[in-house]
Amino acid sequence: MEKSRPCIVTGPNSRWQVLATLERIADSIDKPDLHGIGLAVPAFSFFYTWEVLYEDYDLLPDVSLATPGAILHEWEIPAFAAFGEALGAIYDDYDQEDDPRADPRWPGVVNAAKRVIAEMEESDTW
Numbered sequence: 001m002e003k004s005r006p007c008i009v010t011g012p013n014s015r016w017q018v019l020a021t022l023e024r025i026a027d028s029i030d031k032p033d034l035h036g037i038g039l040a041v042p043a044f045s046f047f048y049t050w051e052v053l054y055e056d057y058d059l060l061p062d063v064s065l066a067t068p069g070a071i072l073h074e075w076e077i078p079a080f081a082a083f084g085e086a087l088g089a090i091y092d093d094y095d096q097e098d099d100p101r102a103d104p105r106w107p108g109v110v111n112a113a114k115r116v117i118a119e120m121e122e123s124d125t126w
Contacts, residue, residue: 014057014070014071015071015072015120017052017056017057018052018053018057018059018071018072019117019120019121021048021049021052021053022083022113022116022117022120023113023117024045024048024049025049025087025109025110025113026110026113026114026117028101028106028110029101029106029107029110046091046094046099046100049087050091053084053087057071059071059072059080059084060084060087060088061084061088062081062084063077063080063081063084064077064081072120073123075119075123076116076119076120076123079112079115079116079119080116080119082112082115083109083112083113083115083116085112086105086108086109086112087109087112089105090103090105090106090109
């Protein structure tokens with residue numbers, strides 16, 4: 001039987017950092033450029049996205065192994081898993097010379113990120 005692995009939690013803002021990363025992805029199409037000078041709004045970096053979700057918090061590639069409640073609630077995991085599949089497919093083909101937002105599959109990643117955001121926001125009380 002495979003054990004779950006805990007999400008790496010470095011502080012009280014871990015859930016917020018994951019949410020902020022997803023929001024950068026969600027906004028990467030709607031707000032791709034600030035004043036035509038090549039600045040994403042908010043700043044989008046595929047490398048940073050990968051670092052946060054795969055390395056810092058160990059949520060991907062297989063979120064089902066993460067410990068529910070550390071960053072994601074158990075009921076958010078299916079939406080996050082679908083997001084991870086969409087993002088992973090692009091990363092598998094990613095060339096650092098290219099902008100992943102130019103990939104025709106990117107809108108699917110954006111929509112999957114928006115679903116996770118909606119789940120996370122529904123779970124949180126402000």
